[in-house]
Amino acid sequence: MNGTVRVEPHVLAWFRARGEEGEQEMSAALWIYAEAHAAI
Secondary structure, eight states, rough: OOOOOOOOHHHHHHHHTTTHHHHHHHHHHHHHHHTTTTTO
């Protein structure tokens, strides 16, 4: 699934500076956040 998410420029720069893994790490961070805030 592809989508669009607005990200603060400094946050995006941090993930991009991580290299090729940055996109996967951003996805993982969003998943962890979503899981932590899911309604039970």
